[in-house]
Amino acid sequence: MNNDIYVVIEHLRGQVADISYIMLAAGRDLARETGGKLAAVLLGQNAQALAENLAADQVLYGENAALAEFTSDAYQQALAGLISENQPRAAFFGSTTIGTDVAGTLSARLNIPLVSSCSKISDGMIVSQICGGKIMAETKLADTTTLITMIPGGYKPEQGRGGPPEVKPVPVSVADLKVALNQYIEPEVADVDITKEKVLISIGRGIQTADNIELAQALADLLGGAVSASRPVVDQGWLPTSRMVGKSGQRVKPKLYLALGISGAPEHVEGMADAENIIAINIDPGAPLFDVAKYGVNVDLFDLIDPLIEAIEAAK
Amino acid sequence: MTHILVPVKLVPDLVEELQIAGSGNALDMTWLRLIISEFDDHAIEQAIILKERSGGEVTVIAPDQEGMDDVLFTAAAKGADRITKLSGDFGEGFNNHALARAFASAVEGLAPDLILTGVQGNNDLDGSVGPCLAEYLGMAYVGYVAGVSLEGGKAVIKKEYPGGLIAEMEVALPAVLGIQAAEQPPRYVAVSKVRQMMKETSIVEIDAGDLDPSGGLDVSRMYLPEAAERAEMLQGNEKEVAARLVEIFKEIGVI
Known part of the structure; x- marks a missing residue:
């Protein structure tokens, strides 16, 4: 050696x-x-x-x-x-x-x-x-x-x-291959290009149900941004793959990345670590995303969303 | 008839607090809550989808970890035809090379056409099980698979690349595929159905013999991440936090 x-x-x-x-x-x-x-x-x-x-x-x-x-x-x-x-x-x-x-x-x-x-x-x-x-x-x-x-x-x-x-x-030798590439399939054209949004309200497992996505959407509408997600949300079929941030998804660099109920596994962080301002809201005080974020809030996101929506509306 | 084998394992539930063992180089297993690796759960789902679509039989195989029986009976309730447990020294930590060897020795008697397993487990440190298993069996391996169909002696698979790009590949069977996501989310089964399976089905045990951990790692130290660059945590009740967040939104210019 x-x-x-x-x-x-x-x-x-x-x-x-x-x-x-x-x-x-x-x-x-x-x-x-x-x-x-x-x-x-x-x-x-x-x-x-x-x-x-x-x-x-x-x-x-x-x-x-x-x-x-x-x-x-x-x-x-x-x-x-x-x-x-x-x-x-x-x-x-x-x-x-x-x-x-x-x-x-x-x-x-x-x-x-x-x-x-x-x-x-x-x-x-x-x-x-x-x-x-x-x-x-x-x-x-x-x-x-x-x-x-x-x-x-x-x-x-x-x-x-x-x-x-x-x-x-x-020199390299290659023979008797068992795997062959048929074709590349391009990503579907997305309704929203999350790589171009200035504000992303990003949701993870903590959002709990598909119905709760409207809460994130309300925040996104108020702040002029879009809703993105971590893998579990997309795997559940609640949002299209085009909204996924991370290793197999998109790499995003918005001005504000507000993460709701995202723990921050390395596969996810890979896609958003370069965002300008990361704010993580998570009920788990040990969520690794708190080590990446600029600001963190350790509360149940469902307790915070309504007061936050009211405060933004009042400030506008 | 196509025989699909699904090797699965249990991993730490990351919702729980993790602790380091007194040795300083391993996870403390004492209070650790173990759950099925989510990618293995997707592999079970994908196998059952294939069975429903094109026929065949599904066998789920797993090491004898505490809590595994429930996972196996749940798999049976979802549609697995056979559930199998490897008996061996799986109580404390074991590495993926050892587990892959144990699976490989059992697989020889089961003669599967296709092996689906989770692309990774959250506690993988010496690589994941799938690639090792494929190599020990002399089969091809493709990971990050999110779609499988069977055509003749081949699997046509969708492999994920960054940015949503997909590579469609053909893989000669038998082969091992590392599943990233099943074509639909893992199905839910009622507890009553799982209980019924416990009465109607039995777990076949295969002796894994002594585990061979070679190729694994000699870990010097494990520790919790240092919080040096931790976020500034906003304190106060929900209204106060909301007011502070609005200030921050103004500072960075999104309001």
Whole structure:
């Protein structure tokens, strides 16, 4: 094993995902500890140009027609070969719809450990957030190559931008694929584009029933904004997917993000952490969103909404 | 006939207060309330939707954790044909690699065509169960799935990407799919129906033998997040808080 740190670059339809730059920032912290090089691993077809802004010592570029679009088994095969042959000290993947598919299977295939949900490297320790952000865990690098999946929060994407780095082509072999991409299905055209709203009244599990959404809508109407939601509300079918904020939903940066009954799991925070003013209203004093918000109110939201509506009406 | 297997596990109920064990590197399990992982609940729902749409049989399999019997009888009440429990040392904490190995050894005798499990659990630290299970069984894995249909020897799935983008993929069977969301919310079943299942059905037990936790992690420390950057908490009764919020709305220019 050597001391190098790999960062598996995520890209989709010609765009490098922000998590890739965040991983490079974390990888730089870890490489400083191990004394190795920071290598970005870029897989694709005609994708070399995506290496341009990667703040890595080196880009290992694996080109193959089967890697033109992401599929879990093509990526897994390519990376299993690369990692077992070169044995880096650690390899970062996004804790994303792309990275987790690959990191988990590689861990089992190569029998090496996987540390998930890392938000920060601190003094060489891998700091993870589990239990919806309510528990932190610190893990050391193992004696073998350690795989790490990364969530946003501890670094800004700008910290991982730089370059252009040296690009080194590496051979990758991919065969007998069991997964194939048929097509991409574009998101439905939304009645409201929540990424463009200045005010979002965002609702979570705490809203309890579909009927209660009208309370949030009343607030949104008064403040000239729209209602958005965390995943559980959308999974219940109470609001369309286009209103979902978070990992699989939209990333929003409104002037005001008023969160009603949203606990603040990392998957949700990922979509709204950059909002200018976050106010969290939650009955649970331990809700992780209070660690992200500027202002917090620890009350039953149903006790607060009516007085709040009255106060806004009086102030207008 | 299509046989769909659904491995599930229990996770901490995050509504409850979580505490760290005296060892300083694990959750305190003493008072921990465990509930079915919500994504596993979606996996059960998706399996039953597939069965209702195209026929087949659904088996739900789970480690022998305290409170699991209720979860399994609830699954039976929802429409699972068989409920199975892995007996083994699942009392204290166990990692997902060990659980995936235990599932894999049991799966060999069950010969499923498709395995659906939750894409993650809230306490996953060594990765989630699905990808490990797929690899131990030599099957393909695709996660973040929010829609499955079966066509010939393939599953046609909808995989979620950020921003609402969906990738439609074909996966050769047998395969393991990590379910993010079922095509409809998990159905509700009346307690009376669950009780009826307790009388009419029995849980099949499979011995998981000794657990093999290799590939898991050596955690140095667990702790509650430090509240260094905590929000300014607004105090007072509802009227006072509402008045303060209006002031803040004015300061930031939304009123």
